[in-house]
Amino acid sequence: MRKSLQTFGLSLFIVLAFLVIGIGFLFGIDNPVPWIMIAVLVALPVIHKKMTSRQFVSWDNSLSVGIQAIDDEHQKLLTLINNLQTAVLYPTGESFERQALSELVDYTKYHFEREERLMSDYGYPDYEAHKKQHEEMIVKVTRFLDSYEMDREGTIDELTGFLKNWLIDHIAGTDQQYSQFLREKGVK
Ligand SMILES: [Fe+2]
Numbered sequence: 806m807r808k809s810l811q812t813f814g815l816s817l818f819i820v821l822a823f824l825v826i827g828i829g830f831l832f833g834i835d836n837p838v839p840w841i842m843i844a845v846l847v848a849l850p851v852i853h854k855k856m857t858s859r860q861f862v863s864w865d866n867s868l869s870v871g872i873q874a875i876d877d878e879h880q881k882l883l884t885l886i887n888n889l890q891t892a893v894l895y896p897t898g899e900s901f902e903r904q905a906l907s908e909l910v911d912y913t914k915y916h917f918e919r920e921e922r923l924m925s926d927y928g929y930p931d932y933e934a935h936k937k938q939h940e941e942m943i944v945k946v947t948r949f950l951d952s953y954e955m956d957r958e959g960t961i962d963e964l965t966g967f968l969k970n971w972l973i974d975h976i977a978g979t980d981q982q983y984s985q986f987l988r989e990k991g992v993k
Pocket residue numbers: 920935939975979980
């Protein structure tokens with residue numbers, strides 16, 4: 806949902822809640838409705854924090870490929886994903902959003918090149934298939950970036966979701982497949 810629409814919806818809800826509280830107390834202090842609304846308003850920041858925290862990603866050992874240099878880069882990708890998620894969820898402004906997006910895309914390309922070089926140097930048998938996955942992802946991201954330039958607010962949510970889900974799935978899945986091979990070749 807667009808940030809301006811979300812802010813409008815939340816503001817409208819708070820105004821209506823205060824109206825309900827005011828009118829509710831006109832029917833007596835023992836009327837439960839205004840008290841329920843007060844409880845909802847008090848709980849709102851906690852509910853909001855819980856809902857937004859689920860959008861962020863965090864590192865855990867199941868994502869490790871057992872190669873420190875690659876794990877470091879994957880962790881940096883997670884940090885950049887969270888920066889972009891911050892731009893999507895909070896009113897950080899267009900320049901922060903654009904910078905977070907370009908940093909994530911640029912670092913993804915850099916990381917893919919590093920991974921590909923490593924797989925190629927050590928003769929990883931599934932190198933071509935893995936490289937193809939990287940290339941297909943970049944093609945999709947490039948299309949998304951074109952759409953973003955035409956409709957920034959209408960594209961950013963879907964683009965962020967794509968980057969986040971694709972990268973996490975890839976790190977947790979395809980990247981794990983080269984782990985044993987490269988470690989047996991002595992890569993640490
Ligand atoms: Fe990869």
